[in-house]
Amino acid sequence: MTKQLDVSNIRPNVRKVEFRLKDEVVDRALSYKKLFEDKDPKTSELKFPDLVFFNVGDAHVAGQKPISFYRQVLAMIAYPPLMDNPPAGIPEDAVQRARVLHKASAGLGAYSGAQGLLHVRQTCAKFIEKRDGFASDANNIILTDGSYDALKIGFELLIRDERDTILIPAPGYPLYSAVIREIGGIPQHYFLEDKHQFNPQVDELKRVYEQAESKGQKIRAIVINNPGNPAGNVLSRETLVQLLKFAKEKNIVVMADEVYQVNAYDIKAPFVSLRKISKEEDIQVEMLSFQSTSKGFSAECGVRGGYIEFYNVDGNTVKEAVKLVSVRLSPNTTGQIILDLACDPPTEGQASYPLFHEESEAIMGQLRRKAKAIEDSFNSMNGTSCAEIKGSLFAFPQIHFSEKALQSAKEAGLSPDTFYASQLLDATGVCVSSGNIFGQKEGTYHIRLTLMPTEDRVKVALDRIKTFNEEFYRKYQ
C-alpha cells in the first residue's frame, strides 16, 4: 500500500519547484566554517586564516546594526509600558510614533485585517505619491509577509493553467521561477547582457515572446527587477520606456519588482519607478509593484514586511486578491510596523533625525564604496570584467575563461563559474555564488558577490581574489 505522503505521491508541482541559493561551493564553505568554530586541527591544512562569506545576502548576519529609530519604536510597541516610561535616550518623537502605531494596530498581538493596517497602507500610499508625483490609493495596496508573499499573490492571480507564461530576467533571482513552477505556470527567461549594462533589450524580449508563443504558450506578464539582483543594474529611463511600450503592445502585465529602489548609488542614474514613467509617458499598462523591508539601508529581512500595489488593475481583481489573503486573516504586525517606519522615516527637525540620518548615510556610503571597490577590482584584473554597479546589493562580475580553463572545468565535471568559485574558496577562503544559480546568457560566466561584508572584509576578500585570479589566469593562459 503506497503511503499517502510518500515522496512519489505528493503534489507534482511541489516536486517541480527548483530553488537553490547554495551550491556545493557554499556547502563546503560552511563545512570549513564549522572547522574554525570547532577549532579543529584540520584548519591548519587550509590555505587561509579565515573565511569571507561574499555570498551572504543578510546584512544583519554580516554584522550590520539595525536602524535605532525603527527598533526603538518597535520595542515600545512590543512592551507598551515602555511608552509610558521610555528608557533613557529614546527621543520623544519615537515615543509619539510608537503611540500612534500602537493605537492604529491595537498592538502587535491583534490581527490587522487581511489587507494590513489601513494606517500603514496610507503611509505606503503617501510614500508612493511622494516618489512618483501622483496619488496612490491605500485600497489598492495589500501588505504582505515580505516580497516573496507579494510576488506570489501576483503570480497566483495570473497563472490560470500550464500554458500561462511569465517572462523573467536572467540573470535574476531564483524565486520567480520557483514560485511560477509551484503554481503551475511556465517561467521564461529573457537574457540580460553585460555589454548593455544588463539593460533588457526589446529585441531579446521579442525573440523570447515569439518563441514562447510559437510553442503555444500564453504570455501573461513580464517581471522587471530594477535595481536588479544579481546584476547590480539600475535601468535607464530609456530602457524602462521601451519595456513599457513592449508590454503595452503585447498587452501583458508589468510586475515591477522594485524592492531595491532605495539602493541606487549613482546620482547620474537614479531609480525611477515604472509607475511614474507609465504616467509621465502615458503608456498605460496593468501593473503590480512590489516593495520590501528586507532591502534599502535597514535590511530588515527577518521581520518579513512588504507590499503589493495594484496600479491600473480591475477593481474586482483587487477584491479577489484581498479575498485570497483574507483566509490568513493578517500579515504579521512587526513587518507592518517596520514598513511604516521605512516609508515614513524621521525628517529634519525631529529629535530622531540626526541619529537616523547618520546611521542611514553611513550604511549608504559604505554600500556605495563597496560597490565601487568591487567594480574597480574586477575591471582591473586579467580575465575578469564588471558592468557598472549602480544599485541593489550585489555585483555580478564576468569571468572570461580560456579554452584551457573551460576544458579543465569540463574535466572536473563543473560549470566553469562553479569551477572558478570552487578553486577561489579553497585557495582563499572567499565564498562567492556561481552565476549559473541566477541564469546567464549562454557562453558567459559570472560570479555573484554581495555588498554585505563590512568594508574591511571586502578589502581583505578583494585582495585575496586578486592574488588568486592572477594565478588562475596564468595557470590557464
Added chain:
Amino acid sequence: MTKQLDVSNIRPNVRKVEFRLKDEVVDRALSYKKLFEDKDPKTSELKFPDLVFFNVGDAHVAGQKPISFYRQVLAMIAYPPLMDNPPAGIPEDAVQRARVLHKASAGLGAYSGAQGLLHVRQTCAKFIEKRDGFASDANNIILTDGSYDALKIGFELLIRDERDTILIPAPGYPLYSAVIREIGGIPQHYFLEDKHQFNPQVDELKRVYEQAESKGQKIRAIVINNPGNPAGNVLSRETLVQLLKFAKEKNIVVMADEVYQVNAYDIKAPFVSLRKISKEEDIQVEMLSFQSTSKGFSAECGVRGGYIEFYNVDGNTVKEAVKLVSVRLSPNTTGQIILDLACDPPTEGQASYPLFHEESEAIMGQLRRKAKAIEDSFNSMNGTSCAEIKGSLFAFPQIHFSEKALQSAKEAGLSPDTFYASQLLDATGVCVSSGNIFGQKEGTYHIRLTLMPTEDRVKVALDRIKTFNEEFYRKYQ
C-alpha cells in the same frame, strides 16, 4: 482586447475560494459601531446603549493584555541596547532569555533559515516531548507564519489533482475549505452533532468516505480539530482512538489541528494529542500536527507564529516541504520568538514566574468562567441548548426554531440562524456569528459566540440575549 487582469481572466481557483467570517449581521453591527463612534444622533433610535461584539476572535482587540514576560523579552530583542540596560522592573531571567534568543537568531532583522531557527525548533520539539512522553525531532518541524501557513503546506503536499479530497469537520473553521479550493482539491465535510458533544462519529466518517469514493474522489487526509472551533469541544480519548483506527484502515493522513491545545477547561476532559495516542495505542498513521501562537492564553494573533510537525512521514517528503518553504527564505522572526516563549514559559523558581503565573491563570480562569456562563445560559433558556464547552475559545449553542419562526425566516429571505442573529443585534446590540458560516448538520441551527469579551461584557450580553430570546420564543411559539 481583454485585460490580462480582468476578473474574468484570472486564475479560476482564486475565484473559487470562498471565505467569510462576517455576514450581513456583522456588517450592520460595524455600521452601528460607526454611528456610536461618530456620536451620530441616529444612535438615539437604536434599542441599545452600546454594542457587544460576541463574534470577535481577537483577544487583544477585546482588551486582553499581552503576557508581560513574552513582551519584555521581545522588546529587548527588538532594541538590543535594552539587554545591556534593562528598563526598571524587567526580571533578570527575561534579560537572559532575550540574550539567548538574540544570539540564536542574529537578531530580528536576520533571516532565520527556511525551516526557522534551530533553537526554536528544538524548543518546540522539547515541548512536544514533554506533552506526549516521547521524543520529537526538530528536523521534522517547520516554523511558519501562523497556523494558516502551516496548514497550507500540508494541503499543498497532499492535493495532486482535482479529485483529491480532504475530510474536514462541519461545524469547522472556514479556512480549511478555502485553502483546499485555492489549491484545487475537494473539501468534504463530515458532520459533528450536538447530541454527541460534537465528537466525530465513525459511522458518519464512513458514510462521507464512501459517498466521496463512489463519485471517483480520492480521499487523502482527514482534518481533526481538537479542541474545536467553533464547537468548543474537546474530543474524548475513545473518539480519538476510533478516528486513528479509521485513518489507518483507510490509509489516509491525519492532520491534527491542535492549535487550541492549551484551551481545555475541564479537568475531567483534558486535551490529549493524537500523536500521543497514536504511539500509546500503536496505531501508526502518517500525521501532520499544528500549533499556533494565536491561541492559548496569550492569543498572540498578530505576530503570526506557528509550526507544522511531521510525524511518521517519509523523510524525502519533509525535504520537499523544506524546499518549498525555502523559496521565501524565512518565517518572520517575531512569531518564532513568541512561539519559543510560549513553548517554554517561565517555571517555578524563576524571577518571571510569579507574574507569568498570575497573568496566565487569570486569563484561563476568566475563559473557564465565561465558557460556563455561556453554557449555563443557553441551557436555561427556552428553545436553546448548548453542548458542554470544554475547550477552544468558542461556544456554539443550538437554537431550536418553531415552525412559525422557520416560516418567518424564510419570508425574510434569511437562514434561520441569521434571522435570529439579525433580530438579536437589532434588539440588543449583541453581535454573534451565524452558524451557517461554519457549517452545521442539515436542519440544525446555531450561533457562534467567542470567549473574548471581558467577563463584565459577557454578563451584559448574556442578560440581553436572555431577554431577547424569551421574547423571540414567545413571539414564534
